[in-house]
Amino acid sequence: MSLTGDLSPDEFRAAAHSAVDWIADYLEHSERYPVRSAVAPGAIRAQLPASPPQQGEPLAAMLHDVEHTLLPGITHWNHPAFFAYFANSASYPGILGELLTAGLNANGMLWITSPAVTELEAVTLDWLRQLMALGDGWFGQITDTASMSTFYALAAARERAGFDVRTKGMAARPELPRLRVYCSEHAHSSIDKAVIALGLGLENLVKIPADDQFRMRAALLEDAIAADVAAGYHPLAVVPCVGTTSTTSIDPVTVVVRIARRYGCWVHVDAAYGGVAAIVPELQYILDGVDAADSFVVNPHKWLFTPMDCSVLYTRDAAALKRAFALLPEYLVTQTQGDAVNLMDYGIQLGRRFRALKLWMVLRAFGQDGLAERIRFHCELAREFAGMVHFEGGWELTAPVTLSLVCFRLAPSGATEQQLATLNAAIMERVNARGHVYLSHTKLGDRYTLRLAIGNIRTDRQHVELAWRELREAAAAITQGE
């Protein structure tokens, strides 16, 4: 039967070939565009029709609108001078993987609904584990974001604690103690969100002070847990971080694990950004202690050149995760259930994209050497940038450079913290508004700090040098009152 607006395969071929060429040009020349979109709030929306079309429109018209209407509203994460937040950049093999995933559109909710989805995920995540030089015995699964990975890890911890929250819930149970989670004051907000969602309550997320290098102070962790136990609380989990968001500091995982073990806590390591650096042989130490943890998260869509989204949760105790979430309604019963892993059993989501494909293609396209070389190069660029800052009068580094992030600021002598915050915010906004470079900021205690985060597949030395030029020019213009 022929239906209104049927698209011909030829129309698809033509449009998709055009899109491929457009993307290839875009990626070769993303420097044409301002890194940070310059549009005002509402400007993109105002250009789009308020109502959907009655009849279908040709694909070519949409490609035109993507380029002319939407593109000005894109902040270019693929731009080699994108230094804000943490990078996520799309490498060629990753894009190719996404294209194939969309075409196949397999849904790996059950093993049988596409065995290759489940099995390639297992193989690829085992490869990634080996690349990071971790021991075996880890169960890996892909989630969309680190926030979900951490949420699942803490759900497994809650289940393993033995209070049967799954069945009985947490309210109106006089026998149930407060369940407490510990992380450093520099931990990511995703831990707060997980604690909210799981019904643990933000009051029960204990933030342990960090040392002068922004690492969790393990002695204070032990004090906090001991005090909580004495007060009748139940210590549920500790979440040390390998590569914090503000400074990429690395919590002392080995010591944290040792303390946590004494109290029966689950240890979940947040290595969302930093974990993949262990692919570089001389950086393997950053995951010291992780093999003794219960779970950890690493995000290939950050520093492993895999398009959004792709986070990986590894757990030692997949059974706990499965006990937390597995349910088998009749309409999902299949004959093979005894023989194969059904990934829907390990989380909330039922539907599952074939995300492993893009990651597998990235790992194959670069190989261990290629990945290590890129990550090493990014760390080298960060050290070079830090050197430039360090030796320039009036500027200072505000945190150690552990990986590929540099924290720094202009700090003329005699200025108050409030003045420095205003000054550096103005420098950042001036640089970002020019559009050649994009960076972001954080606060370390009361110290307003700029962040230059390197990790884009296309970033080269010249882009880091450009950032430094732009920063000094902006600083000069502002301090000279322009």
Add this chain to the structure above:
Amino acid sequence: MSLTGDLSPDEFRAAAHSAVDWIADYLEHSERYPVRSAVAPGAIRAQLPASPPQQGEPLAAMLHDVEHTLLPGITHWNHPAFFAYFANSASYPGILGELLTAGLNANGMLWITSPAVTELEAVTLDWLRQLMALGDGWFGQITDTASMSTFYALAAARERAGFDVRTKGMAARPELPRLRVYCSEHAHSSIDKAVIALGLGLENLVKIPADDQFRMRAALLEDAIAADVAAGYHPLAVVPCVGTTSTTSIDPVTVVVRIARRYGCWVHVDAAYGGVAAIVPELQYILDGVDAADSFVVNPHKWLFTPMDCSVLYTRDAAALKRAFALLPEYLVTQTQGDAVNLMDYGIQLGRRFRALKLWMVLRAFGQDGLAERIRFHCELAREFAGMVHFEGGWELTAPVTLSLVCFRLAPSGATEQQLATLNAAIMERVNARGHVYLSHTKLGDRYTLRLAIGNIRTDRQHVELAWRELREAAAAITQGE
């Protein structure tokens, strides 16, 4: 700097053009493949190297492996005779959208990190709302799956209930009553998972019996809530369903809302599969009452020809969702925060793919008329298939055909339910193993039932006729003892 394994733009172009041609051929000829993968557990994994490559490999080698190694492990959701579960099929404009999303790789965590991501999402979801003939005042956001949409809705309900679970949690609070959630006995397992995750406990999910057409019995809902209130429980939310998984029955939303309002319950409507049918003017009635609810979920990646994943959560009370989840660490503070929606505030995930693009392209490519015509055609095919079953001796329909799903079975007179279950499971397995057609089953009470779910963009009358032929042949072979 030149790094090991650098890919040239030309290599990408060549591989991506090959992939486009391959996908176009695949979609035109997906009938070449068995619908359900025929591999044994572990067979795909066994063909893949146990360790990652040391050096990079060419993209062309990967395309070869996708076709020759992985494809046998794919269950073809794009096959026009895929009738299992609920369809999710990838239309041409949807695939094109995914390709562009991968190329741009924008992350819409904040408005400023790509204004077009946030604004196109708002526009597209408003279009979708209009297509379903709902009133305005709904706040839409894209999530990955209906399970997450429902989880978020119930998190918002928990927040709005006023017990400050966000801060205080649920344990060790003598003043906190048990919070109860209500759904029909035919509700999807995602509601169970949300109740587990939120710490409410499965004991507090009350499953209301359904009538003989598998619809929630509203009078029993009212009884259950009243009894709970009398027992000191707090009725938190009711989740009626428009299009249940087993039979696509439609709960009486209007009445449910009226009851829920009396008790201050949040009403979340699970219209994950069925909701989009309201795009067909004569089917708008299926969403009767939804405009008075607090939230609802609909999945474009099911029956709206949008590649995985794309679920949409609409809420009337976005402020409750934001109160539940919003957190603003310093490293995410931006100057525009006052003016623009930052979608990270409405859930757990921080990173956000540009998922709206594919949905926008699907809505534009088909237009309202094209979408309505396809959905209407699927419903027509379902009625035709039901007619064939109804008029064939020995077969019976086991549920009303409300949309595009048919529940049916072979039911020779005198057979016990156990015998019928064995017989129909054998028929299904024989059909599925042949690979021309793929369907799934459910249980309605103790009645084992086959399901033929129509919703694939490529399904035509001949595929439904093929399914019927295959089923009768399998039945004949089995009953004749072959």
